[in-house]
Amino acid sequence: MNWQFFVEVLVSGLLAGIMYSLVALGFVLIYKASGVFNFAQGAMVFFAALTFVSLVERGMNFWIAVVVTLAVMVVVGIAIERLVLRPLVNQPQITLFMATIGLTFVLEGLAQLLWGSQPHGLELGIPDVPIQWLADNANINISQFDVFAGLIAGALVAGLAVFFQTTRIGRALRAVADDHQAALAVGIPLRQIWAIVWAVAGFVALVAGLMWGARNGVQFALTFIALKALPVLILGGFESVAGAIVGGLIIGASEKLAEVYLGPYVGGGIESWFPYVLALAFLLIRPEGLFGERRIERV
Amino acid sequence: MFRRSRPANAHGFPMPAAPAAKTDVASYLSVNNIEVIYDHVILVLKGVSLQVEEGSIVALLGANGAGKTTTLKAISNLLRAERGDVTKGTIEFMGQRVDQRTPNELVRMGVCQVMEGRHCFQHLTVEENLLTGAFTRSISRADLKADLELVYTYFPRLKERRGSQSGYTSGGEQQMTAIGRALMARPKMILLDEPSMGLAPQLVEEIFEIVRDLNTKERVSFLLAEQNTMVALRFADYGYILENGRVVMDGAAQDLAQNEDVKEFYLGLSTAGRKSFRDVKHYRRRKRWLA
Numbered sequence: 001m002n003w004q005f006f007v008e009v010l011v012s013g014l015l016a017g018i019m020y021s022l023v024a025l026g027f028v029l030i031y032k033a034s035g036v037f038n039f040a041q042g043a044m045v046f047f048a049a050l051t052f053v054s055l056v057e058r059g060m061n062f063w064i065a066v067v068v069t070l071a072v073m074v075v076v077g078i079a080i081e082r083l084v085l086r087p088l089v090n091q092p093q094i095t096l097f098m099a100t101i102g103l104t105f106v107l108e109g110l111a112q113l114l115w116g117s118q119p120h121g122l123e124l125g126i127p128d129v130p131i132q133w134l135a136d137n138a139n140i141n142i143s144q145f146d147v148f149a150g151l152i153a154g155a156l157v158a159g160l161a162v163f164f165q166t167t168r169i170g171r172a173l174r175a176v177a178d179d180h181q182a183a184l185a186v187g188i189p190l191r192q193i194w195a196i197v198w199a200v201a202g203f204v205a206l207v208a209g210l211m212w213g214a215r216n217g218v219q220f221a222l223t224f225i226a227l228k229a230l231p232v233l234i235l236g237g238f239e240s241v242a243g244a245i246v247g248g249l250i251i252g253a254s255e256k257l258a259e260v261y262l263g264p265y266v267g268g269g270i271e272s273w274f275p276y277v278l279a280l281a282f283l284l285i286r287p288e289g290l291f292g293e294r295r296i297e298r299v
Numbered sequence: 300m301f302r303r304s305r306p307a308n309a310h311g312f313p314m315p316a317a318p319a320a321k322t323d324v325a326s327y328l329s330v331n332n333i334e335v336i337y338d339h340v341i342l343v344l345k346g347v348s349l350q351v352e353e354g355s356i357v358a359l360l361g362a363n364g365a366g367k368t369t370t371l372k373a374i375s376n377l378l379r380a381e382r383g384d385v386t387k388g389t390i391e392f393m394g395q396r397v398d399q400r401t402p403n404e405l406v407r408m409g410v411c412q413v414m415e416g417r418h419c420f421q422h423l424t425v426e427e428n429l430l431t432g433a434f435t436r437s438i439s440r441a442d443l444k445a446d447l448e449l450v451y452t453y454f455p456r457l458k459e460r461r462g463s464q465s466g467y468t469s470g471g472e473q474q475m476t477a478i479g480r481a482l483m484a485r486p487k488m489i490l491l492d493e494p495s496m497g498l499a500p501q502l503v504e505e506i507f508e509i510v511r512d513l514n515t516k517e518r519v520s521f522l523l524a525e526q527n528t529m530v531a532l533r534f535a536d537y538g539y540i541l542e543n544g545r546v547v548m549d550g551a552a553q554d555l556a557q558n559e560d561v562k563e564f565y566l567g568l569s570t571a572g573r574k575s576f577r578d579v580k581h582y583r584r585r586k587r588w589l590a
């Protein structure tokens with residue numbers, strides 16, 4: 001076995017993995033704070049990417065388009081909380097889940113209604129070519145774009161972690177995630193907190209949309225990356241930010257390694273289903289996920 | 300062993316301002332003949348009235364299921380989150396109608412509830428729990444720190460455990476965290492629900508002594524719901540006894556403690572009295588994720 005090749009596969013897997021983490025993170029944030037499994041997260045990613053690319057194609061400056069799309073996503077997030085979830089307060093979880101499935105189609109339809117349904121290319125100005133220095137010195141080919149995307153995702157995750165751990169609002173978010181009733185009792189306004197969570201999820205969707213869109217083009221298939229996030233969530237636990245990150249890395253790395261090293265024996269095409277096998281196997285061993293928060297049982 | 304050092308002199312929490320415009324309502328908190336219905340059909344409180352004077356400790360007594368928690372939640376308006384509704388009567392605090400206020404507004408006005416079963420934020424540290432109590436106040440870091448220190452003078456044990464995840468602290472520590480968290484909102488009145496629940500007698504004594512300290516030194520008024528009738532009456536100024544959603548008796552704490560009926564029902568036969576209500580409580584386990 002050639003070690004350079006192994007490193008190439010591993011690193012590109014990890015870098016793809018951090019992008020899965022990005023999508024999974026959107027799910028985790030909303031699930032933690034409000035207990036809703038937001039099936040529409042993938043549609044939000046699509047909506048964000050399509051809005052951004054359409055604005056840029058209409059001649060808008062790159063950074064202005066980022067800011068405008070961010071504003072749009074925050075508004076979309078808050079609108080979802082207000083118009084869809086708030087009227088359903090106190091309904092069974094399954095009702096809310098169904099509502100987010102409905103929302104998925106509304107968002108997809110809305111995006112295409114506004115911007116048309118043809119695929120777009122998205123150029124972030126970072127070419128998808130091997131890093132020259134690594135190729136020359138170690139004979140390893142690692143895409144510059146993948147590294148860039150990994151760094152952006154990493155920075156976002158770190159930023160969110162700081163926000164959650166050190167700010168007043170972040171602390172309130174964690175408090176709400178722990179105990180709604182107690183949060184109300186100390187005067188934390190739940191609805192305001194939920195609106196913030198949805199806005200943050202919109203922001204995460206924008207970043208994920210930009211990265212995935214630049215990699216694979218902005219097209220309808222982007223909504224399916226929500227399905228990629230599912231095994232990541234099972235592996236990492238629905239309530240754990242750290243789990244989303246580590247889960248993403250594991251899924252990304254293992255699917256690429258499996259494809260390359262196991263694929264030839266079974267005729268290839270492993271990549272698309274291997275993560276689910278891994279996640280299901282894991283589900284049997286540790287149903288709460290890698291970092292899923294165990295309920296602390298103590299009085 | 301748990302030891303508590305008394306603060307040499309109380310400072311920090313200001314005296315609650317006297318009601319700006321004295322209305323004809325003499326009481327600080329007054330609950331007037333309220334009726335509470337859950338889920339639009341279950342009538343739980345059938346006309347409860349009570350008064351809490353400024354600076355006093357009032358005990359709300361009664362067996363399990365009598366409606367103590369419901370009364371407190373009606374005041375703090377946590378009732379909505381449980382699909383409960385005040386359908387009759389009024390609640391006034393410092394001369395203002397408060398029955399339509401949100402919990403957030405009530406905390407800002409100075410009314411803060413410490414819920415039955417403590418409800419600490421399990422995955423937050425003890426100190427983070429305390430800090431969430433100050434959510435409604437926009438104050439500087441220095442002031443926040445000073446308030447934390449003040450809470451720690453009343454609960455030195457919490458200072459030792461400030462970095463521990465709350466879920467892993469003892470029941471007594473969680474009760475202290477819950478009270479300390481409420482203090483961080485600088486409340487004028489704390490609605491304290493069953494502070495003695497599940498605690499060893501000695502610890503119950505400690506907690507009640509701290510409550511008395513907070514009452515005299517920080518001038519916090521308390522309305523406390525208790526099944527532990529004797530302890531509550533020892534520390535309270537006044538008491539109300541609830542039965543089946545109605546106030547059946549009220550009076551000065553000493554008088555109630557001497558009353559033969561109270562002695563019989565809530566001291567001698569208290570365990571038998573509770574048993575019959577216990578099976579009514581199972582609905583609580585149905586977890587609600589939303590408010």
Ligand SMILES: Nc1ncnc2c1ncn2[C@@H]1O[C@H](COP(=O)(O)OP(=O)(O)O)[C@@H](O)[C@H]1O
Nearest residue numbers: 337341343362363364365366367368369381579
């Ligand atoms: N969320 C709820 N939904 C329906 N009924 C409730 C609810 N909470 C309390 N009750 C009813 O109200 C009665 C009084 O309960 P509660 O106020 O908790 O009493 P206490 O605190 O005195 O033990 C109980 O017997 C129970 O049947």
Ligand SMILES: [Mg+2]
Nearest residue numbers: 367368415493
């Ligand atoms: Mg109760």
